[in-house]
Amino acid sequence: MKAKRTTLATVLSSFAVAFAPTQAADHLPLPKFEDHAAVAYTGPLHIPSYYTRDSEGIWRDDMGKAVAPVAINFAGKYYIGLHSCGTECRYFTLSDLSNGRDSKALDMFSSGDGEPAKTRDGRRYLTDVIAHRDSVMIVARYYIDRSAGRPPECRQRVFVLSGDGDKVIPITGTTEGCP
Numbered sequence: 001m002k003a004k005r006t007t008l009a010t011v012l013s014s015f016a017v018a019f020a021p022t023q024a025a026d027h028l029p030l031p032k033f034e035d036h037a038a039v040a041y042t043g044p045l046h047i048p049s050y051y052t053r054d055s056e057g058i059w060r061d062d063m064g065k066a067v068a069p070v071a072i073n074f075a076g077k078y079y080i081g082l083h084s085c086g087t088e089c090r091y092f093t094l095s096d097l098s099n100g101r102d103s104k105a106l107d108m109f110s111s112g113d114g115e116p117a118k119t120r121d122g123r124r125y126l127t128d129v130i131a132h133r134d135s136v137m138i139v140a141r142y143y144i145d146r147s148a149g150r151p152p153e154c155r156q157r158v159f160v161l162s163g164d165g166d167k168v169i170p171i172t173g174t175t176e177g178c179p
Contacts, residue, residue: 032137033132034135035137036135037135040072041098043098045070045071046098047070047079047100051067051070051095063083065083067082067083068081068082074133075136075161076133076136077098078097078165079097080092080093088111088126089115090111091110091111092107092110105167106129110127123144123147124144124145125143127140136161138160139158140157141178142174154178156174156178157170157173158170158172
């Protein structure tokens, strides 16, 4: 009799686990920037030579296009530059302002060669990156155009910068429905 109760309890608990409500991955809370803190660099800034400030105080890249003021805006020592290269063409640079070197870690978020980025099903999209000065976490938001009867969408994915600054590593899956 005791063996039957134990077996029945085991079977029932298996069903309870199998049918317990679960949270879908896209409903889990997003990681927080403060949970991925960066060490702040406090030495002199080494700004790459392709950034210049014009007589009006506007920062420009090597193509003469205006960029946000060059200052640490990511991971304690990096500057993320957003550059325009034409209609629906943009690219990101990641400059280590502690030594003036660039990393290709954000190249995956860029659309270049004058061609807009496209999803697997052919819809165009634009990527924004959201970063904090004191965190190694970065949120990539993908704004997908309306096309072929489908409404526009926003998807996002969260990454962290590797210790060597050479790549970004995903820490979430792609999530639809940006906040």
